[in-house]
Amino acid sequence: MHIPDGLMDPLVAAAGWILALVVLVIATRLLNRRVEERHIPLMALLAAGIFVAQMLNFPIGGGTTGHLVGAALAAILLGPYAGAMVMMVILVIQCLLFGDGGVTALGLNFLNMGFIGCFTGYYVHRAFPEKYRKAGIFAAAWLAVFLGSLACAIELAASNMMSGGAFGIAAPVAIPAMTIYHAVIGVGEGIVTTGILVFLSQVSPEMLKMPKITAGKASGPEKEVAADA
């Protein structure tokens, strides 16, 4: 789902950059006040692990493949702000070192895979009661990918409309294609994310109990670090 250069209308790409910078400034300010030393090894390992996992595309049929996005995984383990920062580091290295995703589309790629993925993943997972935790993780990961792809499809359609067809893809093609492919890819994301978190709960349960950084008051069994407290 990495948008390349030249696909989006320049105005849509610029809006993506502006929105992404606003999100990053807010996330950095919150993390400045709340991040703890013990978060750092997990942040770094998660970022690096998600990077290599994103290289491993899996077939979904019809000559199409998908790969783990990892935003829900990062957000569930670290909280949505730290998760979004992890995704930002991955996307910047992918773009600048490997040319995966265009520089002009980096803002949109961050919004679709980092911001939407992490916040959807985290809050959907939190909405499920403890006894349905596995179902909650699966739903969170699936929805994170699905909503990210829907956002990408809307950006494609907006680019097409604003440029009179010079950029993007018309809505009747972009929206069904992107959402159908990613509804299937999201199943893979859900299975892998649930599998990793169930595995971690058995081999390293303290990792799941690490304080998360959220915007609300401290709550829940994990005793979260409230970013605005």
Add this chain to the structure above:
Amino acid sequence: MHSRQMLKVVAAIFAAFAVGLVFYFIFSAAFGDGLEKTMENAGVEEQEPVYKAPLSYGDNYLIALVMGILGFAAVLGCAFLFGKLLVKKSP
């Protein structure tokens, strides 16, 4: 997380990556992802990038393995340094 534990996790990720890459080249390498397939359906071709990256993921197992390890190290280092900067700035 202790450094010994970190080394074990890194080794496990590399092992999983090395095995996963085999399946990637058998089943997926020839095909595009969801966005690339959508572009193909719409008859949209990928444009020349504005910025030319120095590396690529490679089109064979060995190069992809090396690039994966290189990217892993780059992301690990950047995320670690970024995290350190955030902690140092904390009051």
